Amino acid sequence: MGYRIFRDSQGTEWQTWDVIPRMEERRVAERRTRAVVPPHSELRSRSDRRKGAGHRGVLTAALNEGWLCFEAEEQKRRLAPIPQDWERCAVPRLEEYCVQATPVRRVTRGLSTINLTT
DSSP states (O other), rough: EEEEEEEEETTTTTEEEEEEGGGGOOOOOOOOOOOOOTTTTOOSSOOOOOOOOOOOOOOOOOOOOOOOEOSSOOOOOEEEETTTTTTTTTTTHHHHHHHEEEEEEOOOEETTOOOTTT
8 A cells, every 4th residue: 555645735734545445345246226116115124224333335336446545634535546656746746636536525423533435
């Protein structure tokens, strides 16, 4: 895993690293189908609709090969696919990648911050 710290043109310090998912986290095939669901039907068998503790979802095809993570004090972003030159490119180019990256929502639980999409 590569890692860089840079300061953008606005003075924000970013930590940047690449994320390569393990094979079991990658989606092997598209499993979505276009099944017809009768109106007003409930497909869930439990009344509690939250995912179980410790559940890790399978990644979408766009993230199978990994992504570049940008994290600053107040924000986190993700860019896929990983640019080949990100570890050695000049800071202005790295900032361009950061601008292109998609913001990621953070989830806060208790005293710690957990990001489910890293």
